[in-house]
Amino acid sequence: MLNYEIDPAVLAPRVPRGTVLDLFDGKALVSIVGFRFLATRIFGIPVPFHRNFEEVNLRFYVRREENGVVKRGVVFIQEIVPRRAISAIARIAYNENYRRLPMGHCIEHTSVDGQPRLSVEYSWRLGLRLNRIKVAAAGKPHEIAEGSAEAFIAEHYWGYAVQPNGASMEYHVSHPRWRAWKVVDAELDADVAALYGAEFAAALGRAPASAFLAEGSPVAVYAGKIMT
DSSP states (O other), X not given: OEEEEOOXXXXXXXXXXXXXXXXXXXXXXXXXEEEEEOSOOBTTBOOTTOSSEEEEEEEEEEEEEETTEEEEEEEEEEEEESOHHHHXXXXXXXXXXXXXXXXXXXXXXXXXXXXXXXXXXXXXXXXXXEEEEEEEEEEXXXXXOTTSHHHHHHOOOEEEEEOTTSOEEEEEEEOOOOEEEEEEEEEEESOHHHHHOGGGHHXXXXXXXXXXXXXXXXXXXXXXXXXX
16 A cells, blocks of 8 residues: 545546545545455356456545444555456446556565565556556554554545435445554556556655555445445
């Protein structure tokens, strides 16, 4: 998870109706997140050749208050997957901005000065350009501290998506609290303007404000509902 500060004005037109930007220490953030789906089921059904695959997404953070309860969620600017059926189903079910591109990943366990080192890379090809995100993490995973930047990024348990008629869909995402590794090196090598639009090039062209590698876990994504 590579996290970047961004001008809130870039995100304002994308904030779903009924939500507001969720800020960390007064700053708006976007994150590029790479991960692997394993043993995936779609509506409870395993789909052959669509169970294990990569995803890389660009997302930002919003919140919504309902009956005195604050719901903290994410909005996806774009989600890249290598499987056509996954992209199509996500568009139909949630109107999320999925696109299919050739993808790959590499996970390497090494050691530096006797300390374990874990390197994780996700790559995807757009035209002739190979894009990638990569982190190197040291030591062992640790519990994510309350109130930390890691907690803000990892612990948003709702998703929000703008629908074709302008309404907002809300859906719940459930997973246990993740552990995370300390990242000692992080890299984004991508044509940001071609992937996400020129308005994101300045923010994503800088060094990330923070980066970490999460352990992952079983995750459930529930059916969405239109907010009223």
